[in-house]
Amino acid sequence: MTRESCLNVVLMGLLLAVPLAAWALDEPFIITLTTRAVIFAIAGVGLNLALGFGGLVSFGHAAFFGLGGYAMGILAYHAQTYTPLMDWPFVIEGTKSMLVIWPVAIVASGLAALAIGALSLRTSGVYFIMITLAFGQMFFYFTISWSAYGGEDGLSIYVRNSFPGLNTMDPIQFFAICYGLLLLVLWGVHRMANASFGLALRAARQNEERLQAVGQVPYRLYLTAFAISGAITGLAGALFADLNRFVSPSMLSWQTSGEIMVFVILGGVGRVYGPVAGAALFILLEHTLGGLSPYWHVYLGAILLGVVLFARGGIFGLLAGREVAHD
Amino acid sequence: MSWILLVEQALNGLQFGVMLFLMAAGLTLIFGVMGLINLAHGSLYMVGAFAAAAVAAATGSFVLALIASLAAAALAGVLIEATIIRRLYDRDHLDQVLATFALILIFSEGTRWAFGSFPLFLDRPEALSGTVSLPFGIEYSRYRLALIGVGLAVAAGLFWMIAKTRVGIRIRAGENDREMIAALGVDISRLYTLVFALGAALAGLAGALIGAIQSVQVGMGEPVLILAFVVIVIGGIGSVQGALVGAILVGLTDTLGGFLLPKAFALFLSPAAATSVGSSLASMSIYILMAGVLLVRPKGLFGGA
Numbered sequence: 001m002t003r004e005s006c007l008n009v010v011l012m013g014l015l016l017a018v019p020l021a022a023w024a025l026d027e028p029f030i031i032t033l034t035t036r037a038v039i040f041a042i043a044g045v046g047l048n049l050a051l052g053f054g055g056l057v058s059f060g061h062a063a064f065f066g067l068g069g070y071a072m073g074i075l076a077y078h079a080q081t082y083t084p085l086m087d088w089p090f091v092i093e094g095t096k097s098m099l100v101i102w103p104v105a106i107v108a109s110g111l112a113a114l115a116i117g118a119l120s121l122r123t124s125g126v127y128f129i130m131i132t133l134a135f136g137q138m139f140f141y142f143t144i145s146w147s148a149y150g151g152e153d154g155l156s157i158y159v160r161n162s163f164p165g166l167n168t169m170d171p172i173q174f175f176a177i178c179y180g181l182l183l184l185v186l187w188g189v190h191r192m193a194n195a196s197f198g199l200a201l202r203a204a205r206q207n208e209e210r211l212q213a214v215g216q217v218p219y220r221l222y223l224t225a226f227a228i229s230g231a232i233t234g235l236a237g238a239l240f241a242d243l244n245r246f247v248s249p250s251m252l253s254w255q256t257s258g259e260i261m262v263f264v265i266l267g268g269v270g271r272v273y274g275p276v277a278g279a280a281l282f283i284l285l286e287h288t289l290g291g292l293s294p295y296w297h298v299y300l301g302a303i304l305l306g307v308v309l310f311a312r313g314g315i316f317g318l319l320a321g322r323e324v325a326h327d
Numbered sequence: 328m329s330w331i332l333l334v335e336q337a338l339n340g341l342q343f344g345v346m347l348f349l350m351a352a353g354l355t356l357i358f359g360v361m362g363l364i365n366l367a368h369g370s371l372y373m374v375g376a377f378a379a380a381a382v383a384a385a386t387g388s389f390v391l392a393l394i395a396s397l398a399a400a401a402l403a404g405v406l407i408e409a410t411i412i413r414r415l416y417d418r419d420h421l422d423q424v425l426a427t428f429a430l431i432l433i434f435s436e437g438t439r440w441a442f443g444s445f446p447l448f449l450d451r452p453e454a455l456s457g458t459v460s461l462p463f464g465i466e467y468s469r470y471r472l473a474l475i476g477v478g479l480a481v482a483a484g485l486f487w488m489i490a491k492t493r494v495g496i497r498i499r500a501g502e503n504d505r506e507m508i509a510a511l512g513v514d515i516s517r518l519y520t521l522v523f524a525l526g527a528a529l530a531g532l533a534g535a536l537i538g539a540i541q542s543v544q545v546g547m548g549e550p551v552l553i554l555a556f557v558v559i560v561i562g563g564i565g566s567v568q569g570a571l572v573g574a575i576l577v578g579l580t581d582t583l584g585g586f587l588l589p590k591a592f593a594l595f596l597s598p599a600a601a602t603s604v605g606s607s608l609a610s611m612s613i614y615i616l617m618a619g620v621l622l623v624r625p626k627g628l629f630g631g632a
Contacts (some may be wrong), residue, residue, distance in 0.1 A: 005600075014523060051421070057420060057421045059424065070509075101545040111543060119618055119622065120623045122621060122622070123621060123625045123626075124419055125420060126358065126364050127560060127564065127621070127625070127626070127627075129364065129424060130556040130557070130559075130560045131365075131560060131617070131621060133553060133556060134553065134556065134557050134560070134614050134615065134617055135618075137553055137614065138611045138614035138615075141607075141610035141611055142607055142610070142611055145606050145607035145610050146601070146607060146611070147603055192532065236560065246484075254549065254553065257486070258428045261424070261425065261428075262428075262580065265421075265425055267419075295436040295437075295439065295440045297432040297435065297436040298433050298440070299435060300429075300432055301429040301430065301431070301432030301433035301436070302426070302429070302433065304425060304426075304429035305411065305426055305429040305430070305433075306431070308425045308426045308429065309411070309414055310421050310424065321497075
């Protein structure tokens, strides 16, 4: 076992042990806090696929996070008001079932990522950063002016959506669902990263010309990675909206894009489990520093600055050593 | 009269555009010369506005307030350039984005700590209050007209400086080949600090000038920053001409879109539906413009091949 996989096991174990201990001690707040970290971790794992493996610095992932949130918000809103989503050409009813909401969130944000990616990938470097940021803002302003679904005020859902056999309003059961999904996503991304697709994607990041010379099309690889990345972040958005039973345009704000990026960087770019460590550390900082001072973002900024300037590679870089170039 | 309203909206768009240019010019110069993407540019805009509001409240003089905004933003620029930004020139864009994102957090919360969360107000100078009569019976805000004048004058001065002066020649040389001008004996790190301070001062000036129309508050810089990004992406990153053209295009699209689109949809939709569809499309219009430009020219209108 390498140090990195040791770290992975310890990390996932801690993430499971903390809420279980909180459950035994009857501390639902800690469980909810950990659930937040798990959901952010899923969003970060999604972004990491594009950013870490593909080298695509997307500053617009809040759009996919928010789209997932609105997919859940809109479906549940129609279900709780007993109004159909649309009645022409055929009737579509709202739903409170997570098993329907998740695929809708994944498909909607995946398709949006496909469209945004197809346009944005015509550019590269700084242009790519800025154009993804601008597309994110476009969705943000759209949701603000979308008065049918609450506009600036957002949408509230009275009861958390349902999952067969579980009581989702119980914090530990909802945590179990999120943790299960995180494991599933991590397994999928791990498989993808080591399959020929992932290897080709990493090769594209390192040297596009060489990859082209062996007959691969970088654009297609990037676009696939970007769409899958958006879809995973969309799933996290649906869970996040369910956790809060509330969705609003702030989920799509550019600060959210920045925060998702911070999870990836704090943890370690290009490590499958990196964003999990990053999201957990972020929540820990938010909780401890936020208790110290209402201006805790100053400290967060200082820590982030320190990581970027002096500790490249994030937590995984510090604890597991430099990334191994040849497996 | 609807066309008088249209001319007024076009002037508003122009005014917005020249103010965006003040932001975008600094961003594009900093990128062109140092290869740095600076998210904290919006914070310098905010620093300028707060400095102006504080000095105006203490002295009552708008001119002193403007001088303070230039000085404070330039000083803040020099300070972060010398301590942090300088280490980022050789890093990749991801590191630059994150470090300057961290700077935004520090600037915003620091300002909130120093000035509180409530917006400050900066009054327009007495001499520029009220409206001015233009030909064809158009009444227009004297202050906004002055902003157009100041913006265009700064743009002209910047073009003159880049085209004619020694500093401008060095800036252009720095864009083309850093190693070469360093080899020719130009102190490159001083040039970098100078360019950064210049960009910061322009952002601070824009913050103070706009602060007198809107309120001065924490977080005021970021919406403008994102629009300035759209401007330089449309114009071509590194090109000051591109920034001017892009800024005016974005200013006009944003203002006229908000004015004309609801009216256009009212031709074939019910008034309520037209307002909601028109205004949501209008809020997205500049991003649609940007996507359109990049489809035709992925490097922007004035970007290199």
